Amino acid sequence: MLKIINYTKTYGDKKAVNDLSLHIAPGEIYGFIGHNGAGKTTTLKAIAGILQFDEGDILVDGESVKKNPLVCKSKIAYIPDNPDLYEFMSGIKYLNFIADIFGVDADKRQERIRKYADLFEITGDLAQPISAYSHGMKQKLAIVSAWVHEPKLIIMDEPFVGLDPKASHLLKGMMREFCDNGGAIFFSTHVLEVAEKLCDKVAIIKKGELIKAGTMDEVKGDTSLEEVFLELEEAK
């Protein structure tokens, strides 16, 4: 579903990400962990087509983000770490806007909005302007907007930040269900316990370099993900 091939991104002289290669297959929840400034967000933004990059390529369902960005974007949903949504819109207008852009027909979008907004208990707030939403509500709205157009690949940057425990639990369930139905998820997180329990595979990045990747068992072995992560952080 997602192939990152020798991806390199530089800012001026500094390499933010260097020669990163990963493969995320359909059905997989892939965690992406690393310290602050390691290059996680830079990588996720490049996959979403927001950031252009220097070397390598990123393929979404076989299509190059560089060569066919629109085709790739139509298969992706991206949720940033800070959900800066259109504050002048109401929640429902934002969801309809996203559905219009992805060409979701009226019946399907209504059904999905009802389902996911009810799940996150934001249905009653959908008529409110987004400017009146709390951080958590914006995050919930961003999640609903990602699910409303049924993408093949979901890219999430710190999706659990700002969510209440119930919403976090729901999101984990939704992620699993989405991947069980053939989708793929690539997300960054600092919450290693969540990554350990939720992810099929995990990649650890440090200062722009991939230092370890594989199935959860391959990466952590008999210890915890936290211990492995701290060891790797201190080792190099």
Next chain:
Amino acid sequence: MIMLKALFKKQMLELNQGFFQDRKNGTVRSKAGAFVSIFLFAVLMIGVIGGIFLYLSNSLSVLITAGMSWMYFLIMGLISIALGIFGSVFNTYASLYQAKDNDLLLALPIPVRYILTVRLAGVYIMGLMYSMVVFIPALIVYYMKAELDAGKIICSLWFALLISLFVLVLSCVLGWVVAKISTKLKHKSLMTVVLSIGFMAAYYFVYFKANEMINNLIANALQTEISIKNKAYFLYATGQAAAGDVLFICIVTVVVFLILALTVWAMSRSFIAIATASDVSDKKVYTEKRVKARSVQEALLAKEMGKFLSSPNYILNCSLGTLFLIIAGAALIIKGAWIRNMLIIKMGWGADFTSVLIAGGICAVVSMNDITAPSISLEGKNLWIGQSLPVTAVQILKSKLNLHLLLTEIPALFCGICAYIACRPSFMVGMLLILVPMMYGLLCAAFGLMLNLKHPNLNWTNEVVAVKQSMNVLAVILGGWIMITVLGMGYMAVYESTSPLTFLLICFALFTLLSAIILRWLFTRGAKVFEKL
């Protein structure tokens, strides 16, 4: 006392932040930069506004020499109060009821009365500054023209203090009203736009009628005096207080201090409740409705329109041309007979030549719309949405152009048709009278978007910075007017050898060519620039 001093210092820093910090990027200004901004502000307040009121005071000084100093002080006092309130009421609303640090200060071991005192001190200083920019010139003129004694000087100076305190009271009350209305109002943007336009209309009405009003007042000063004494004696007493009547100044002092004490008492009782009140109006509950799916281009245009309608700053600063085009069209119809009789027949300009002039005027109004000029900057932190969605940069740029064209071309068409009806030129000139301003509208839209793509500001914290304090916006409006002026002057130089039809055709061709060049850039290199933002 140390606590109060620290709080006061914080309040002053907040009040004067604009002098020491660049609002565009939040960086600290250099000492020279701070000095220049303070100097410019002083020039504006003292030189320009103070100068205007010095001139006004001088115009009214006949009242002093005619022994009606009370009326002079009444008029200048009322103007002073009006400007003082205008200058401080929104500051009151922001600093008393919407202060971002209310929660922080209330959580610290600071007595509430200290917080209130410091907040009120900020409001008082703003009111004092704006009211005195009127009243000090009034005092200067009074001291130069009146026969003075110690009593008159003391009373007039004391009256200045009373005015500043009265401004504080009114600012607090009106600030409270604004806060209350703001939490209840459903269509805030629309109301803000309507009120602002109403205020502007009233301002210009008074500005143009001021001389006539002053002359009328001076000519009928005696009747006015009798009328005020009979119908509003307290106004007469207030004026007399400033002019040196000891009894009246004592009464006015007692009244002002009483209402001030009452206001402070009422505010201290309700400050915590007001300062921590939620800004959310009655919650609108969502009810599911049948929606109609839209095309990508329709959805993007609706999004641009939503952004536009949600921002009074954007509407007022970038689309006044729309309103003026409609007003101009209506005026052309109403004054059609005068245009035909006066300009076309009596002045002998002819319908076609007059049409050229009117087309130039319509173009000037068209260029007042600069909706595209801040449209990229206004994306701000939301830029990621457009960039991550399956839409091309060209589609996004087109939606911004379309909003500009929708709000400019329809009123320009209306105004052009009205001009056609008013001037009744030959058919071809008439068509160009309609088409030239419309093509100019397209050129302005494309030019504004190009400038904003080249010089975007996506890191603003207040959208006013993107809308008002942007070189793009200024360049589009000024550039538009310069182009019209240059073309008009060019025509004046060659009008004897160039027919109106030929000139309008040249303009149309020029605008079309320039628009085509800029649009081509926008949809090729401009789109790439957008993708890399």
